[in-house]
Amino acid sequence: MITLNNEKVWLYNNQEIVLDSEKAGSAVLSGITEDVAKANTMAAKIFASHNESTDNNYLRLKFDSLTSHDLTYVGAIQTAKASGLEKFPIPYILTNCHNSLCAVGGTLNDDDHIFGLTSAKKYGGIFVPANQSVIHQYMREMWAGCGKMILGTDSHTRYGALGCMGIGEGAGELVKQLLNNTYDMKNPEVIAVYLDGKLQDGVGPQDVSLALIREVFDNGFVKNKVMEFVGPGVKGLSMDFRNGIDVMTTETTCLSSVWTTDEKVKEYYEIHKRPEEFKELKPGKVALYDGLIKIDLSKVECMIALPFHPKNAYTIKEFKANTEEILEKTEKAAQKQISNPKLSLDLRSKIKGGEFYVDQAEIAGCAGGMYDNIQAARDILGDNNLTDEYFSLNIYPASTPIFSKMLDDGSAKDLTQNGAILKTAFCGPCFGAGDVPAHGSISIRHTTRNFPNREGSKPSEGQLTSVALMDARSIAATALNGGKLTAATELPNFVEPNRPYTFDDVPYKRVYDGFGKPDQNAELKFGPNITEWPEMVELKDDILLKVSSVIKDDVTTTDELIPSGDAATYRSNPKRMSDYTLSRRDPEYVGSAKEILALEEERRLVDKGEKTDTSEELTKLVKYIDKNANPIEFAKTTGFGSVVYAVKPGDGSAREQAVSCQKVLGGLANITVEFATKRYRSNLVNWGILPFTADPSVMDKLSREEYIYIKGIRESLAKGVKIIDATLYRHDGTTEQLQLFLNDIEPEEKEVLLNGSLINFYKNVANS
Structure with missing residues (x-):
């Protein structure tokens, strides 16, 4: 079905694959240099047209447009405003699809929507009212363009099937674009995803995605790389199929994606009344890639991804043949991610008469809510x-134009008469704010993620449910059979529908388009829950870190670092939201971090001369580190803060709150073996949190409430020292030397870290 090859691979005429080891025997590659062939990938061409760097090994990119939803745009705009924002220099699209359930948290969510609209008026942005569209469907329909690049504060910013490279990052990277700066990174590797064959009826885009994620996630095959979809199999896929596969590439941990374009892409832009956005994209006659993923579409089967990750995928056929064994394995693995030891995931209770039954089904969001998926469910x-x-x-149809088409073609009526519930465009089922199942239930969903608590359960309150990911077709087949797990390929007469789609943009007539028309006299409207960022100070000469959390899981998701769902109500109030940090993974973290934060706040008063003595607690801590130290002098040179240790943090969402909440609580560092994604590391840097890595053996040496003292950290960072000597102060009074690493710190990243945050960096630049 899927094969991987990690050697360089040459592609000739988008058809013929030649492994680098076989190049010498290939006449068609004669005389072609590696540099020329690498420049012939679609990704390289798009990067070149957006790059302001003269060094091809290091990119400084400017994007064509930006996008955020109502879980992230308040923080992004507040950060940009604090950094000197005057107007939006390029189109910035603000959608409202995550916190559009305004009953949750009272009026707080709609207060944010009003802030978004007034921001669009003041700074010249585009505002999409609540429930009009999920963020990525709107960007596909209205803003993607062949050869363009879009940056979004959502990890699923992926428009590659439309010839448009999308990258999802935290708000700090978007703020840089709003301030006319660049997105900087080393030129990434590009992996060819060669599609061949034709899918069998009943197999959908989510099945291809889950099969792919299963093969590449654990081994990091495409981590922080670009996936370039090529080969003859592309032409047999509809645009909704391509978009459905493409948006799930986020779950592989790749940086971005791009596909060859053809007549179907051209037709897509024509249908959506933007024919000028089409142009043919394909690799040059000979293109060189850093690796190869080959997918035989004809062999892909219906899939199910069990809790708590899309990588935990099986064919439905193999799952049904080994149900008890697979569920037992899943339950044991899942238990490590459940913060409440009194709870356990019980999936085997769903086996009845040898069959596996589910309790709920969802087809929604940027992956599931597209027209083709819904039509397939209708026919089944x-x-x-x-x-x-x-x-x-x-x-949940992904946009009002899709819903409008369903009203026209009768599918909305058919589905409601089946007993399905049709709802407006909303991302809630994907991040834990909609249709939370009953305790002990399992929901099957054509959405993007099934991380812990993405279904909205609250383990701290004794409520636990879970999600398995499936394609809309097999979800409909399962619904047809009363909740009994059924692959769509088991149905005898199903044929993939091919209904023509027409796009009506009338439902978007309420979208406010103020790009190029900023009104500096317009007033920003702040709800009571929208607050400014607290004070952030520059990095001190030395730092004292309190180990406030040690997480030994193989991977820690963004949702475990800061839960979605109920916590999102306070996303515009940094201090209130910070109380949710690690709440479902390590409930003791917040209390521990606040203790050292209180001492840091006292230290700042001493440093400013506003306090001339130190409390008993601060004095005791200083003497614990150095019995000969003068507490006042120590406080003037040493920053106090918390540190989180996690083996591989940051998988999943781009939400910066996973990091900014640590900062608000006084976080100064993370120590990791590796970072799960580039975007999480970028978030750390932009919030002035030192991104240390360490040998895995360090994990066994760290315990909560111990301290790490690093002398001369500011000087080391300024000089580009990569190996950082640190002293661990143990509970028993003994000490041990540790080696931490600050690798790949770029010049601007260094300045941001020295300043203590991106906000401080821009303030200081403006005042210099």
């Missing part, structure tokens, strides 16, 4: 009614 259900037992099927 036919004239049949859903069971009246405890089971529900909820369908």
Whole structure:
């Protein structure tokens, strides 16, 4: 089905693959240099057209447009405003699809929407009202363009199937674009994803995605690289299929993606009334890639990804043949990610008469809520009614134009008469703010993620549910059978529908388009929950870190660092939201971090001369580190803060709150073996949190409430020292020397870290 090859691979005429080891025997590659062939990839061409650097090994990119949703745009705009924002220099699209359930948290969510609209008016932005579209469907329909680049504060910013490279990052990277600066990185490797063959009826885009994620996630095959989709298999896929596969590339941990374009892409832009955005994209006659993923589409089967990660995928066929064994394995692995030791995931109770039954089904969001998926579900259900037992099927069309088309073609009526519930465009089922199932239930969803608590359960309050990912087709087949897990390929007569789609942009007439028309006299409207960022100070000469959390899981997701769902209500209030930090993974973290933060706040008063003595607690801590130290002098040169240790943090969402909340609580550093994604590391740097890495053996040496003292950290960082000597102060009074690493710190990153945050950096630049 899927094969990987990590040697360089040459592609000739988008058809013929030649491994680097076989190059000498290939006549068609004669005389072609590596540099020329690498420049012939689609990714290289797009980067070149957006790059302001003269060094081809290091990119400084400017994007064509930016996008955020209502979980992130308040923080992004507040950060940009604090950094000197005057107007949006390029189109900035603000959508409202994550916190559009305004009953959650009272009026707080809609207060943010009003802030978004007034920001669009003041700074010249585009504002999409709540429930009009999920962020990525709107960007596909209205803003993607062949050869363009879009930066979004959402990890699933992926428009590669439309010939447009999307990158998802934290708000700090978007703020740089708003301030006319660049997105900087080493030129990434490019991996060819060669598609061949034709999918069998019943296999959908999510099946291809889950099969791919299973093969490449654990081995990091495409981590921080660009996936370039090529080969003859592309032409047999509809645009919704391509978009559905493409958006899930985020779960492989790749940086971005791009596909060859053809007549179907041209037709897509014509249907969406933007024919000028099409141009043919394909690799040059000979292109060189850093690796190869070959997918035989004809061999892809219907898949299911069990809790708590998309990589935990099986074919439905193999799952049904080994249900008990696979579920036992899943339950044991999942237990490590459940913060409440009194709870356990019980999936085997869903086996009845040898069959696996689910309780809820969802087709939603940027992956599931597209027209083709919904039409396939419609055809599978036919004239049949859903069971009246405890089971529900909820369908969220990804945009109002899709919903409008469903009203025109009768599919909306058909599905509601089947017993499905149709709802407005909303991302809630993907991040834990919609359709939370009952305790002990399992939901199957064509959405992007099934991380812990992405379904909205609250382990701290004794409520635990879970999500398995599937394609809309197999979800509909399962619904047809009363919740009994069924692959769509098991249905005898299903044929993939091919209904023509027409796009009506009338539902978007309420979108406010103020780009190029900023009104500096317009007033920003702040709800009571929208607050400014607290004071952040520059990095001191030395730092004293309190180990406030040690997480030994193989991977720590962004959702575990800062939960989505209920915590999102306070995303515009940094201090209130910070109380949720690690709440579902390590509930003791916040209290520990606040203790050292209180001492840091006292230290700042001493440093400013506003306090001429030190408390008993601060004096005791200083003497613990150095019995001969003068507490006042120590406080003037040493910053106090917390540190989180995690083996591989930051998988998943681009939400900067996973880091900014640590900063608000006084976080000064992370120590890791490696970072799960580039975007998480970028978030750390932009919030002035030192991104240390360490040998895995360090994990066994760290315990909560111990201290790490690093003398001369400011000087070491300024000089580019990569190996940092640190002293660990143990509970028993003994000490041990540690080696930490500050690798790949770029010049601007160094300045941001020295200044203590991106906000401080821009303030200081403006005042210099």
